[in-house]
Amino acid sequence: MSSMAGVLTAKVLAHVPTPEGPQADLLLIEPNGDSTQVRCLAKESGTEIAGESDYIDYLNRRYGPQMVSLTARWATLMDAE
Numbered sequence: 001m002s003s004m005a006g007v008l009t010a011k012v013l014a015h016v017p018t019p020e021g022p023q024a025d026l027l028l029i030e031p032n033g034d035s036t037q038v039r040c041l042a043k044e045s046g047t048e049i050a051g052e053s054d055y056i057d058y059l060n061r062r063y064g065p066q067m068v069s070l071t072a073r074w075a076t077l078m079d080a081e
Helices: 053-063 065-078
Strands: 009-015 023-029 035-043 046-051
Touching: 009 065, 023 065, 035 053, 035 065, 046 053, 046 065, 053 065
Parallel strands: none
Antiparallel strands: 009 023, 023 035, 035 046
16 A cells, blocks of 8 residues: 555535435545545444445555545544434
8 A cells, every 4th residue: 555645535415314324425535636426324334335446446545445434434424414
């Protein structure tokens, strides 16, 4: 994994109701401003992230799967209703 030049962040676009747990459409934003839209489902058993798989794979390699998952999960849960 490459060393990070900054921190991955997330911005909530919309919360998406689901009986499986809190879910939201997010932008995952790199320090250079590049972003991609994903959908994050924060289940009790873990976090599921859906979106453009090539970009999610890139983010996992660049920042680590734990950082990507935690960033998306935190944003999803922050304003969950």
